[in-house]
Amino acid sequence: MKIRLATVWLGGCAGCHMSFLDLDEFLIDLADAVDLVYSPVVDVKDYPENVDLCLIEGAVCNEDNLEILHKIRARTKVLVSFGDCAVTGNVAGLRNVIPVNKLLQRIYVDGADANGCIPHDGLPQLSKLARPAQDFVKIDVCLPGCPPQNKVIAGFLNNLLEGRKPETNQKIKFG
Amino acid sequence: MAAKTLTIDGKQISAEEGATVLQAATEAGIPIPTLCHLEGVYDMGACRLCIVEITGIPKLLPACTTKVAEGMEIKTNSERLRKYRRMILELLFAERNHVCAVCVSNGHCELQTLAYSQGMEHVRYDYTFPKWNLDTTHRLFGMDHNRCVLCNRCVRVCWHIEGAGTKNVSGRGAKSRIITDLNMPWGDADSCTECGKCVMSCPTGALFNKGSTVGEMERDRDKLEFIVNAREKKQWIAD
Ligand code: SF4
Numbered sequence A: 001m002k003i004r005l006a007t008v009w010l011g012g013c014a015g016c017h018m019s020f021l022d023l024d025e026f027l028i029d030l031a032d033a034v035d036l037v038y039s040p041v042v043d044v045k046d047y048p049e050n051v052d053l054c055l056i057e058g059a060v061c062n063e064d065n066l067e068i069l070h071k072i073r074a075r076t077k078v079l080v081s082f083g084d085c086a087v088t089g090n091v092a093g094l095r096n097v098i099p100v101n102k103l104l105q106r107i108y109v110d111g112a113d114a115n116g117c118i119p120h121d122g123l124p125q126l127s128k129l130a131r132p133a134q135d136f137v138k139i140d141v142c143l144p145g146c147p148p149q150n151k152v153i154a155g156f157l158n159n160l161l162e163g164r165k166p167e168t169n170q171k172i173k174f175g
Numbered sequence B: 001m002a003a004k005t006l007t008i009d010g011k012q013i014s015a016e017e018g019a020t021v022l023q024a025a026t027e028a029g030i031p032i033p034t035l036c037h038l039e040g041v042y043d044m045g046a047c048r049l050c051i052v053e054i055t056g057i058p059k060l061l062p063a064c065t066t067k068v069a070e071g072m073e074i075k076t077n078s079e080r081l082r083k084y085r086r087m088i089l090e091l092l093f094a095e096r097n098h099v100c101a102v103c104v105s106n107g108h109c110e111l112q113t114l115a116y117s118q119g120m121e122h123v124r125y126d127y128t129f130p131k132w133n134l135d136t137t138h139r140l141f142g143m144d145h146n147r148c149v150l151c152n153r154c155v156r157v158c159w160h161i162e163g164a165g166t167k168n169v170s171g172r173g174a175k176s177r178i179i180t181d182l183n184m185p186w187g188d189a190d191s192c193t194e195c196g197k198c199v200m201s202c203p204t205g206a207l208f209n210k211g212s213t214v215g216e217m218e219r220d221r222d223k224l225e226f227i228v229n230a231r232e233k234k235q236w237i238a239d
C-alpha cells in the first residue's frame, strides 16, 4: 500500500514547499512510494479521509487556516509542522504586536496609491494572532527551518518510507 | 590554597578551594551548558541553564555561582536536569520575539546553539508576542529588546571591563529590560565610550553593529578575554 501523503499551505510564503520540491531525484523515489492526495501542487479541492502523513507549512493566520487544520487533524495519522512558521509563528507572527485593524488600515488604506479600502468580500477573517499549529491541534513531528533544508526533509521522508520512526536523521536548525 | 575533592558525574576530581562547580567541571573536561556565564566577568546566576544536582540538597543549584566543597557529589546531566534546562530555554523563547529567520545573529547565536544541544525543536508554551522596541539611536550600535535574554553580560562588561557603567537593568520580572544611563536613548547616553564591549559580549541578536543584516553578527569574544588576561595576568601581547 502506498503512503497517502498530503501537504498544506497555511500562512507561509511557499518557501517550505519550494524546499520540498528541491528534493531533486529523491522526488522520483518518493513518487513511487506515495500517493499525493492533497497539496498546492495537485488539483484536489477537499481534504480527503484516511491520510497517513500531512506536512503543514505556515502559521495559523485566519479562520480558514484554523478550519482546515482541524479537518486535517481529524483525517490524518501523522501531522508534521513543516518549517518555522508552522513551528513558531516566525515571520507570519511578526505582525502579532500590531492590532489587526491598525495593520489592515496601514497596508490597505494608508499604504494604497489609490482607492484604499480594507478588503473583506470572500476573504477569511484574520486572526488576532498568527500562531503555530501546535497551539490548536496535536502535532506529531516538528521540522523547523526557514525553510527546512532539503536534506532534513529527505532524511525524514526516507525514515518514513523505510518504516522507521517518523523523525529526521539530520541536524535541525531554526531560521 | 587547600584543595577539595569531589565527584562530578561519577568522576573523582580535585579543585581549588573557592572554585565554582562550573570551574571545577570545566577543568575536568565535563561540559555544563551556560548562557549568562562569560569568562572575565563575575558570575551572577542569571540564566539557570548551568543547574546541577548535588546529593543532599533538594534544590537544583547553578554551577557558576556554587562553590565546591569537600565530598560534594554532583550530577550535571540527569534526566531531571535535562527536563528543566529545556523548560528554561523554551520559556526564554516564549518570553520575547525570536524570529531567527530575520535575526542578525542567525547561525551564530548562543541561544540557538543551546536549543539545538538540548533537543528543542519546538516550544511547548504559548508565545507571549510582547511589544518591544529597537533602540537605533547610537551612532555605531543597535539594541533589539525582542532578542534579549537578560543575561546581564552587557551590563557586567560595561561596568567591570570598560568601567563606563552605561548599561543597567530596569523593571522587574518579564518587564525587566536593559537600559542605557538613566533610561535614555543609547545615542544620548553620555557615559558610553563607544567601546563596543557590550556588543562583543552579547550571546544573542539583541546587541549588534549597525549595518549588519540577517546572520551577519559574529562576535569577537577573544578581544574581551584578551583585555581581561592583560589586566589580571599582565599578558599584554596576544598569542
Ligand atoms: S537571538 Fe538567536 S534565538 Fe533569538 S531570533 Fe536571533 S538567532 Fe534566533
Ligand code: SF4
Binding pocket: B157, B158, B162, B164, B165, B166, B167, B191, B192, B193, B194, B195, B196, B197, B198, B199
Ligand atoms: S559601548 Fe562600551 S561604554 Fe557603551 S554601553 Fe557598550 S560597553 Fe558600555
Ligand code: SF4
Binding pocket: B147, B148, B149, B150, B151, B152, B153, B154, B155, B178, B198, B201, B202, B203, B204, B206, B207
Ligand atoms: S542585551 Fe545581550 S548581553 Fe545584554 S542582557 Fe540582553 S542578551 Fe544579554
Ligand code: FES
Binding pocket: B033, B034, B035, B036, B037, B044, B045, B046, B047, B048, B049, B050, B051, B062, B063, B064, B065
Ligand atoms: S551560566 Fe550559570 S546561571 Fe547562567
